[in-house]
Structures are given as structure tokens and as C-alpha cells.
Amino acid sequence: MALPAEHVRIQHEQTKTKQWRIKYMKNNAFRYACLASALSLGVALFSIVVFISQTGFLVFKDVSWKEFFFSATWEPFEEKYGAAVFIAGTLYLTFLTLIMCTPIALAIAIFVAEMAPNWLKNVMRPMLDLLVGIPSIVYGFLGLTILIPFIRETTGTLVGDGFLAAALVLTMMVLPTVTRISDDAICAVPQHLREAGYALGSTKLQVITRIVLPAARPGILTAIILGMTRAIGETMAVVMVIGNTAQFGWDLLTPTSVLTSNIVMQITNVQFDSTWNYALYMMAFLLLFISLVLIIIIRQLRPKGE
Amino acid sequence: MRESLFHSHRKAIASAIYTNRLFHIFVGIITVSTFILIIGLLYTILGKGLPKLSLDFLFTLPNELEAGGGVGPFLFNSFYVLILSLILSLPIGIGAGIFLAEYAPNNRFTEFVRTSVESLASVPSIVFGLFGYVLFVEYVGIGLTIIGAAVTLALLNLPVLARVTEEAIQAVPQDIREASLALGATKSQTILKVVLPAALNGILTGISLVACRAFGESAIIILAGGTSTSGFMWDFNLLSQGGTLPVHLWYVQSEALVPDATEIAQKSAAILVLIVLIISFTVRFPLWIQALITKIKATPRKS
Incomplete structure (x- = not known):
């Protein structure tokens, strides 16, 4: 038979850990979002090089x-x-x-x-x-x-x-x-x-x-x-x-x-x-x-x- | 012997002082004449175009054959494409800047990201344009569109945004970060609520720089957005052609048949310069006021 006060305390702690978890999840999510944006710049450069070179090098099929x-x-x-x-x-x-x-x-x-x-x-x-x-x-x-x-x-x-x-x-x-x-x-x-x-x-x-x-x-x-x-x-x-x-x-x-x-x-x-x-x-x-x-x-x- | 040494030294010193003075005059003349030349040219553009400007010209449709057409859809497209490209590039560019300034460990991966940012910043705009053309016209198959122009333009903005954000964030003093962390804030809270507001001035200046560049860009727009518009005003459709005002200026000057082409070109050039000036000023003006206020506040304390 748990006391109502005890019950409230446990519930309070649970919500608190939940808040902590959300806080740290947000923290990590932000970190990864930044990482992803940085990475996307590399991807953009890479795809530009690939697309342009791929199309460009086709010219050497017909022209020496x-x-x-x-x-x-x-x-x-x-x-x-x-x-x-x-x-x-x-x-x-x-x-x-x-x-x-x-x-x-x-x-x-x-x-x-x-x-x-x-x-x-x-x-x-x-x-x-x-x-x-x-x-x-x-x-x-x-x-x-x-x-x-x-x-x-x-x-x-x-x-x-x-x-x-x-x-x-x-x-x-x-x-x-x-x-x-x-x-x-x-x-x-x-x-x-x-x-x-x-x-x-x-x-x-x-x-x-x-x-x-x-x-x-x-x-x-x-x-x-x-x-x-x-x-x-x-x-x-x-x-x-x-x-x-x-x-x-x-x-x-x-x-x-x-x-x-x-x-x-x-x-x-x-x-x-x-x-x-x-x-x-x-x-x-x-x-x-x-x-x-x-x-x-x-x-x-x-x-x-x- | 001794006297001649003294003599030659005095001569050397005199000539050093003389060349020094010449150098001052020379550098001053170059600087002043260059500035006068550039300002004179800009003044010519504004002077030739602005007096003939009317509201009508800004909002009416262009006319292919007769004089008296406006640049309405082109001007509208300019802003539409600019805003779309900023919406696309701001989060990613600033995110990348935050990563480089706050998270990046000192290793090869960071080195790779930095190299890509710098390389991307130096890629010629025509290459971006061709990329947009391959991507949207050939692979996606939607033709020359506003959205294609905006996405390609966003690629042009990204590296500049990343670099400017990184610099602005690095200038924020370390102790306010530590204060925030000591209060129990997580790193992301610290960055979002403490560091970014402190770096806002630098970031805003960077955004104005990017906006000016994107607004005046024409090579990308020609290849990814086309040279004409849908042909009516206030067309928000992302898939209609995305010709902007700089492109129209080029088109009018090189290919158009309209009798008043020169006048249209003059007026368009004047509008372009004016808008770029306005963009730069609206961002910097609050900063100047702020600097002025802090200066005024600081003076009585000193005296």
C-alpha cells in the first residue's frame, strides 16, 4: 500500500527523468543536424564534380x-x-x-x-x-x-x-x-x-x-x-x-x-x-x-x- | 672619411624620407582616383535610370515588340527566387557553420568539410548553373523552373553562409559559453540561446552579403531558371519559368527587339543597384544605430 505522497514523488521523478532524456535527445539531435548540414556541403560538392565530369568526359568518345x-x-x-x-x-x-x-x-x-x-x-x-x-x-x-x-x-x-x-x-x-x-x-x-x-x-x-x-x-x-x-x-x-x-x-x-x-x-x-x-x-x-x-x-x- | 660617411648617411636618410613622401602621395592618388571612378560609374547608372523610373514600369508586364513594357514579373521572380533560396540555404548553411565552430573535432573529417566549404565557395557560378540544368532539366525533367533556380542558387549561398556563421561564432567570447554551461544548460541550448544571439550581428551581415550576391546572380538563373517568365504578375507557381531581373537586363541588352531596349536596360540596371544598396543598408543600419547608442552610452562614463 503505497502512500499517496510516495506515489506523487515517484511520478515526479519519472517525469523528471523523462524531461532529462528529452533534453539530452534534443541536444544530440541538434548536434547531428549540424553534422548533417556540414556533411551536405561535402555531398553537394561531390555531386557537382560527379555530374559535370560524368557528362563532360563523354566528349572523348567522339573527339580525341x-x-x-x-x-x-x-x-x-x-x-x-x-x-x-x-x-x-x-x-x-x-x-x-x-x-x-x-x-x-x-x-x-x-x-x-x-x-x-x-x-x-x-x-x-x-x-x-x-x-x-x-x-x-x-x-x-x-x-x-x-x-x-x-x-x-x-x-x-x-x-x-x-x-x-x-x-x-x-x-x-x-x-x-x-x-x-x-x-x-x-x-x-x-x-x-x-x-x-x-x-x-x-x-x-x-x-x-x-x-x-x-x-x-x-x-x-x-x-x-x-x-x-x-x-x-x-x-x-x-x-x-x-x-x-x-x-x-x-x-x-x-x-x-x-x-x-x-x-x-x-x-x-x-x-x-x-x-x-x-x-x-x-x-x-x-x-x-x-x-x-x-x-x-x-x-x-x-x-x-x- | 668620417665626414663622408656622415654625408652619405644623411643623403640616404634624405632620399628615404623623400621616397616615403612620394609613396604616400602615390598611394593616396591611386586610392582616391579609383574610388572616384567607381562611385562615378555607379552614379551614372543611377542617374541615367532613376529619373525615368515610374511605378508602372515596376509592375507592368514586359512587351516583346512595342515600347512601354515593364519588368513586373521579372522583378517579382527576383525576390521570389531569392527568398526561396534563402529559406533553403539558411538552416543548412548556419548549421554547417555551427558545426565547424562548435563541434568540429580536430581531425581529417573536419579538414575534409573545411576543404569542401572553401572549394564550393570558389566553384564558378556557371558550373552551378550547369549542375542545376543537368539535375532539374535532364534528370528530374521539369524544365526551366523557379524551384530549379532557387535550389541551384541555394547551393551558391551555402558555403558563404557557413563561413560567415563560423567566423561570427568564433568571435563570441568563451566565458559566456561557460557561464551558460555552468547553469546546467546543454550544449545545444547554449548555442541556440546564448552563442547565436551574441553572434547575430556577424551572421546578419553575412546574410545581407549572400542576399546581394544571390539577387544579382544571372548565369545560374539563365541555365536553371530560363530567360522568360510565365507572363503574368504574382505567379507563385514553382514550376513556371524563373527569369529574373538581371537575366532580363542581359536579354534586353543582347537579343530583344523592343525599340526602347536601351531605356529598359538603363532602368533595370538602376533598379538592381538600388535594391542591392537597400538590402545592404537595411541590414547594416540597425547595427550602426546600435553601435552609435553604445558609443553615446559609453561616453559620459568615461568623461
């Missing part, structure tokens, strides 16, 4: 890899799929963009991080962040309506489309990104290194070039490589100003084409199970491959354990 990588004749209607123009174009365009972008971005980063007074920093940093968010199509539109007529006037060419226009537009797009990351890298250099430099009688320029920049080098390299991945993958801004013609454009002012612009111009017009389509997917796989390699390089740049 030698022709695909080294031939410069891209005539899909005559079954000629040489992507050399686009591959070289992408690499060349990225190179041009970096040549123009890096010095300017570094100068602005140094100005913001080392020279600007605080109020100016607080204005310039949000402004750079804002510029990162401007849609790429707007930059393309600017290039098309302002830059190309300007190039036509100053150089006297008839078209104006080409690597010069594309590289200038890309420089403007990539600049805020590279600047902000370099700025962060420069700010992360410990203050006492600078003070040691000044104490030895260095000028600001000497401190910056001989102490701060070498110390911030991994961060700055990361910024440049991230800028590179953006320049390589940028599509719409490039499409609008590059001219979209499958020919080499080394002299900067000839209409030409790169991997991204060629894919987006042609993909909507082709049958899914055609060699043409497979060739376009193979080009996308190349883009994917280049950007993955760049990321691995960034990871190697970073000190271990971070």
Missing part, C-alpha cells in the same frame, strides 16, 4: 583529347571541337586582370590599413563591402555602354570588344574583393613588428615594404588567388564585352571568347545528348578543376592547424 585541348578550330556544325581558344583565352584574361588589379588593390589596401585616419577607414571599408555586392551583370552593362564606346574612340577599332574591355571590367569587379582580404591580412600583422621597425628609424615606406608586406604575404597571396577564382568563373560581365567569337585575341582588341562566355552562349541551343553539349560540359569541368586546384594552393599557403 589532343584535338580538344590543342586544336583551335571550334566549328560545332562541322564536328570540330577544339577548345584551345577558350582555354588559352581564360588563362590570358585571368592573367591580364591580375596584372591590372593587384597593384591597385594593394595600394588601396595599404592606404586603408596603414595610412587612412579612422573615420575614413569606417567609410571606405563598408563602401568596399558594398561594391562586392553589386551584380556582375551591372558591371557588364557598364562595360558595354560606357567602356566599349570609350575604347572605340580612343583606339580607333571598329568593334571595341575583346580582352582589354573584359579585363578592365573584371578588374573593377575583382578589386573590392582583393582589396578587402589584403586589408584584413595587413591589419592582422602584429603592431609590435611595426613599432620595432620605427624604433630602428625606418620610414613608413620602409616599414610597409620590408616588414608589413612580407609578414602579410600569405594573406595577400590568398586574396590574389581568390580574385583569380572570381575572374576565371565570371560569366555574364565577360559575355557582354568579349565579343563571343571563337578566335584568338592576343592583341586585346579583337573579339574573342573564353570558357565561361562560350558555355553560356551556346548551352541553351544544343541537344543534351550531343557531342557539342558534352564538349561544353567538359569546358565547365576544366573551370571546376582549375578553381579546385587554386583552393588547394590557398590551403597550402596557410600555416597548419588553422
Whole structure:
């Protein structure tokens, strides 16, 4: 014969353990939910690589890899799929963009991080962040309506489309990104290194070039490589100003084409199970491959354990 | 001998000071001219487009052949796709960020997750677009749709969200976690009720960044969502075509037959820039106010 009080106590304890159990189940469930979301990012990357490569590698059934990588004749209607123009174009365009972008971005980063007074920093940093968010199509539109007529006037060419226009537009797009990351890298250099430099009688320029920049080098390299991945993958801004013609454009002012612009111009017009389509997917796989390699390089740049 | 050494030193110092001054001027000029150039260009876009804008343009249907059409369905689709993609990507992206910041053990699995996040962040958007195209058009077979565009866009958002959340959470001081755990809260309660609110500022800034990027994205939308819309306003059907305003800007500029194409393009570009500015400001404005208030509160105590 259990006392009513005893009964209540047991019941109370039971509900309490139940609450505890639920509490810890919730705790675990949350942990696994987070784990699952993290894992799903890996799955997403994996499936993108699989889908794109699977479709892309079908091209080598009909086209030899030698022709695909080294031939410069891209005539899909005559079954000629040489992507050399686009591959070289992408690499060349990225190179041009970096040549123009890096010095300017570094100068602005140094100005913001080392020279600007605080109020100016607080204005310039949000402004750079804002510029990162401007849609790429707007930059393309600017290039098309302002830059190309300007190039036509100053150089006297008839078209104006080409690597010069594309590289200038890309420089403007990539600049805020590279600047902000370099700025962060420069700010992360410990203050006492600078003070040691000044104490030895260095000028600001000497401190910056001989102490701060070498110390911030991994961060700055990361910024440049991230800028590179953006320049390589940028599509719409490039499409609008590059001219979209499958020919080499080394002299900067000839209409030409790169991997991204060629894919987006042609993909909507082709049958899914055609060699043409497979060739376009193979080009996308190349883009994917280049950007993955760049990321691995960034990871190697970073000190271990971070 | 001694004097010449002194002399040469003085010369070296003088030239060092001189180059230093030159360097200052040089860097200043580059910075100022770049900023003037970029702001000037943005001002041109807004200046050319905004004065011609009317409410009509924002809400009426586009016209394929005659002048005077609007961008209503495209603008609507832009927001619809953006919101859908955020709904899909926010929980997963923030979850992954929490995992990386709070749970991740220091082992190869974490290393793998981190590498995937960074790689995914650098995948060109056109590759995402092709992926969406293969997945939704070829395998699922629903064609170019709003939902396809939203899901593919969500993939673009995920890595950025994860990274921003991780950074924001890592900036939260350790002692408030310990205080919460000492009160008997479980780890999940600590994260949800203490850490996340403390990291909210950083996360919100990250979300605004992601939203701007997703709003302006066009390559993905062309491949997974198409270049046109269902053709009427307020169409919530997930399976109708998902052309957005950036795509329309491209289409109008490159292929359209309308006589007033240039004007439509100018106005669309102005709207795009304006909306991106608004998204950035609405998220940052409360943060600024907050910072200002704490500053004002802090000043009298100091003096």
C-alpha cells in the first residue's frame, strides 16, 4: 500500500527523468543536424564534380583529347571541337586582370590599413563591402555602354570588344574583393613588428615594404588567388564585352571568347545528348578543376592547424 | 672619411624620407582616383535610370515588340527566387557553420568539410548553373523552373553562409559559453540561446552579403531558371519559368527587339543597384544605430 505522497514523488521523478532524456535527445539531435548540414556541403560538392565530369568526359568518345585541348578550330556544325581558344583565352584574361588589379588593390589596401585616419577607414571599408555586392551583370552593362564606346574612340577599332574591355571590367569587379582580404591580412600583422621597425628609424615606406608586406604575404597571396577564382568563373560581365567569337585575341582588341562566355552562349541551343553539349560540359569541368586546384594552393599557403 | 660617411648617411636618410613622401602621395592618388571612378560609374547608372523610373514600369508586364513594357514579373521572380533560396540555404548553411565552430573535432573529417566549404565557395557560378540544368532539366525533367533556380542558387549561398556563421561564432567570447554551461544548460541550448544571439550581428551581415550576391546572380538563373517568365504578375507557381531581373537586363541588352531596349536596360540596371544598396543598408543600419547608442552610452562614463 503505497502512500499517496510516495506515489506523487515517484511520478515526479519519472517525469523528471523523462524531461532529462528529452533534453539530452534534443541536444544530440541538434548536434547531428549540424553534422548533417556540414556533411551536405561535402555531398553537394561531390555531386557537382560527379555530374559535370560524368557528362563532360563523354566528349572523348567522339573527339580525341589532343584535338580538344590543342586544336583551335571550334566549328560545332562541322564536328570540330577544339577548345584551345577558350582555354588559352581564360588563362590570358585571368592573367591580364591580375596584372591590372593587384597593384591597385594593394595600394588601396595599404592606404586603408596603414595610412587612412579612422573615420575614413569606417567609410571606405563598408563602401568596399558594398561594391562586392553589386551584380556582375551591372558591371557588364557598364562595360558595354560606357567602356566599349570609350575604347572605340580612343583606339580607333571598329568593334571595341575583346580582352582589354573584359579585363578592365573584371578588374573593377575583382578589386573590392582583393582589396578587402589584403586589408584584413595587413591589419592582422602584429603592431609590435611595426613599432620595432620605427624604433630602428625606418620610414613608413620602409616599414610597409620590408616588414608589413612580407609578414602579410600569405594573406595577400590568398586574396590574389581568390580574385583569380572570381575572374576565371565570371560569366555574364565577360559575355557582354568579349565579343563571343571563337578566335584568338592576343592583341586585346579583337573579339574573342573564353570558357565561361562560350558555355553560356551556346548551352541553351544544343541537344543534351550531343557531342557539342558534352564538349561544353567538359569546358565547365576544366573551370571546376582549375578553381579546385587554386583552393588547394590557398590551403597550402596557410600555416597548419588553422 | 668620417665626414663622408656622415654625408652619405644623411643623403640616404634624405632620399628615404623623400621616397616615403612620394609613396604616400602615390598611394593616396591611386586610392582616391579609383574610388572616384567607381562611385562615378555607379552614379551614372543611377542617374541615367532613376529619373525615368515610374511605378508602372515596376509592375507592368514586359512587351516583346512595342515600347512601354515593364519588368513586373521579372522583378517579382527576383525576390521570389531569392527568398526561396534563402529559406533553403539558411538552416543548412548556419548549421554547417555551427558545426565547424562548435563541434568540429580536430581531425581529417573536419579538414575534409573545411576543404569542401572553401572549394564550393570558389566553384564558378556557371558550373552551378550547369549542375542545376543537368539535375532539374535532364534528370528530374521539369524544365526551366523557379524551384530549379532557387535550389541551384541555394547551393551558391551555402558555403558563404557557413563561413560567415563560423567566423561570427568564433568571435563570441568563451566565458559566456561557460557561464551558460555552468547553469546546467546543454550544449545545444547554449548555442541556440546564448552563442547565436551574441553572434547575430556577424551572421546578419553575412546574410545581407549572400542576399546581394544571390539577387544579382544571372548565369545560374539563365541555365536553371530560363530567360522568360510565365507572363503574368504574382505567379507563385514553382514550376513556371524563373527569369529574373538581371537575366532580363542581359536579354534586353543582347537579343530583344523592343525599340526602347536601351531605356529598359538603363532602368533595370538602376533598379538592381538600388535594391542591392537597400538590402545592404537595411541590414547594416540597425547595427550602426546600435553601435552609435553604445558609443553615446559609453561616453559620459568615461568623461
